[in-house]
Structures are given as structure tokens and as C-alpha cells.
Amino acid sequence: MYNSRIIGMGKYLPDNVVTNDDLAKLMDTSDEWITERTGIKERRHIIKGSEDTPATMGHKAALMALERAGLEPKDIDLILFATLSPDYYFPGSGVLVQKLLGIPACPAMDIRMQCSGFIYGISTADQFIKTGMYKNVLVIGAENHSGGLDFTTRGRGVSVIFGDGAGAAVLTREEDTARGVLSTHLYSEGEHAEELSLIGPSTQRWVPEIMAENDPEDISYYPYMNGQTVFKHAVVRFSEVINEGLQKNGWEAADIDLLVPHQANLRISQFVQKKFRLNDDQVYNNIMRYGNTTAASIPIALTEAWEEGKVKEGDKVVLAAFGSGFTWGSALMVW
Numbered sequence: 001m002y003n004s005r006i007i008g009m010g011k012y013l014p015d016n017v018v019t020n021d022d023l024a025k026l027m028d029t030s031d032e033w034i035t036e037r038t039g040i041k042e043r044r045h046i047i048k049g050s051e052d053t054p055a056t057m058g059h060k061a062a063l064m065a066l067e068r069a070g071l072e073p074k075d076i077d078l079i080l081f082a083t084l085s086p087d088y089y090f091p092g093s094g095v096l097v098q099k100l101l102g103i104p105a106c107p108a109m110d111i112r113m114q115c116s117g118f119i120y121g122i123s124t125a126d127q128f129i130k131t132g133m134y135k136n137v138l139v140i141g142a143e144n145h146s147g148g149l150d151f152t153t154r155g156r157g158v159s160v161i162f163g164d165g166a167g168a169a170v171l172t173r174e175e176d177t178a179r180g181v182l183s184t185h186l187y188s189e190g191e192h193a194e195e196l197s198l199i200g201p202s203t204q205r206w207v208p209e210i211m212a213e214n215d216p217e218d219i220s221y222y223p224y225m226n227g228q229t230v231f232k233h234a235v236v237r238f239s240e241v242i243n244e245g246l247q248k249n250g251w252e253a254a255d256i257d258l259l260v261p262h263q264a265n266l267r268i269s270q271f272v273q274k275k276f277r278l279n280d281d282q283v284y285n286n287i288m289r290y291g292n293t294t295a296a297s298i299p300i301a302l303t304e305a306w307e308e309g310k311v312k313e314g315d316k317v318v319l320a321a322f323g324s325g326f327t328w329g330s331a332l333m334v335w
């Protein structure tokens, strides 16, 4: 029996910084409203026409993670690519990263679990490594939100929250089962699928159909979010799934060296922090600088925490996420 362990992390953020004041020039919003409700001060947006896409950003994050892991692309046995904004409808962005990395043949899977995508990716990598089937797995989370948001006042409830970027982790086989990923806990509840969703274009709303209707009121091709419902479910599920992980491993909340929650909203993170009575050093947040980058948020945050020396060998690290689906999950590891 093996464990899996993260041995390299990387990130990539587009250069283009968009502040709350920049958004206030496009829609009826304010720095005060956004800061108070979400904690976000700025986010990154891909400049249209630049070479940044989920796959190219994921590739750059992956190269950084590989270098830090001391591995070459050819050492990777499996690529897992988590995104809700893939480059193409099909094929997935995983195969595009495989091409960019120059790996001639290996499995490359996309994971469509939105904000929980990276945790699902870690869990999937962990299962393949624990069984001995694969040794080195690359998990990427990358998003291009800005290309598909409504930057008018009509879309302000959603468009101020989300940002673009990518993060990546390299996991490898760990023979010391007291180290690495100890447990992962995954959930979905499709009953709330439409509460945070993008309905069209899709097989239910084909592009020719949308164009033929030419209905100016039709905004089904923009993401929809029932913010208050999402908030209420998020605080409950985050707490449950963190608790489950703590109990499974016999840890107390006080044992956590670092909790890296999905950067959904600073108020959600603060609620969770308070609930578990964690001090500021035990929770990592960077939503102020990047907004909610969905599947990329945890790997970007974990990379920055590691770069800042906040994750050290032997530390007890908890990752947790909640998002569209609804989906949620946690991963507990000893670094």
C-alpha cells in the first residue's frame, strides 16, 4: 500500500489586473460593495487575443510544478485537468496540455466538478497512485471566466466574483503511509444543479437554436448564480466535509497547520475559520487578489502558501471546496 504526496506546485496568472474600480466603469457597482460582500479587491482577466487559454495557462502552471518536483513531462503517467471553462466543447483541455508538454501518449482526463474540481482531481490521483497503477500524476485546475461573463449591470451579481488563472500539482508515490494524502471525501447533490449553472450553449440549448430565436432577453449563455442559496449550502457543506476528514484521521481542528479553502468568497472562508476556531495563521486566503478562480483557486492558493513558507514538511494540511453541482469535498494530507 502506498500514499500519494504532492511534490511540486505551480501557478500562472494572466498579467492583466482588473480592480473593482475598473469594473465600476462598466456596470453599476462599487469597490465598497464588492469588498464588503466578497473580500475581492482585484482579479486577473485574460486579454482577448492573447495566447492565454485554460490549456496554455495550465501548461505554464504544470511546467512550474514539474520543475519544483524535479520531474520531466515524460515522467507523468496521468494528466487530470479540472475546469468549467475548457478551451473547446470537445476534446477536453487535458489532451491539449498533453500536446503542449510533448508527452506522446498517456491518459489525459478532464474533470467537470467546477469549484470542487481540484479536490476531485487530488482524490482521483490518489486512488490511481494508492493502487499502484500510476506513479506520477499531474493535476491541473485552470479557468477562463472573463471571456464569458456579462459585464453589464445585469450580470454584476456574478461577474464581479470570478477571475482567470491556473494552478497545478504533481503527486507521486509515497511509501511512508504516514505522509502525503491521508484521506479525501467527495460529495455531489444534483438536486441543486441549476442554482449555479451555465445552461447554454449545450445539447439543451444548441447555438443555432439560440441564434435563430435571436431573443435579446435570453441570457442563458451567461452563468447564473443564486448567491444566497449557494452561500447557505456552502457554509454547511464546508463545515461537514472538513469535520468528516478530521474525524477520519483523529485530528482536532487545533491540529491543522493550514486550511486552504476554495476561494469562493472571503465571508465563507471567515465563517469556516470561526466555526473551527482557527487563528489567522491556520487559514490561507488570496481571494482579495484573484477573485474566485473556480478549479484553479486551491492550487493557486496552495502554491502561494508554499512559496511564502506557510506549508512545511510534516505540516497537517486540509483542502476543502464547495461549488456548482452542488459538489463539495475535502482532502487531508501531511506535507
Ligand SMILES: CC(C)(COP(=O)(O)OP(=O)(O)OC[C@H]1O[C@@H](n2cnc3c(N)ncnc32)[C@H](O)[C@@H]1OP(=O)(O)O)[C@@H](O)C(=O)NCCC(=O)NCCS
Pocket (backbone or CB within 6 Å): 028, 029, 030, 033, 034, 037, 038, 115, 156, 157, 158, 160, 161, 225, 226, 227, 228, 230, 231, 234, 264, 265, 268, 292, 322, 323, 324
Ligand atoms: C453573491 C453575493 C456576494 C451577493 O450578496 P447578497 O448579500 O446575497 O446580495 P443580494 O444578491 O441579495 O443582492 C443585494 C443587492 O445588491 C445588488 N447587487 C448584486 N450584485 C451587485 C454588485 N456587484 N454591485 C452592487 N450591487 C450589487 C443586488 O441587485 C441587490 O439589489 P436590490 O436589493 O436593489 O435588489 C452573496 O450571495 C454570496 O457571497 N454568495 C455566495 C457566492 C459564492 O460564493 N459563489 C461561488 C460559489 S463557488
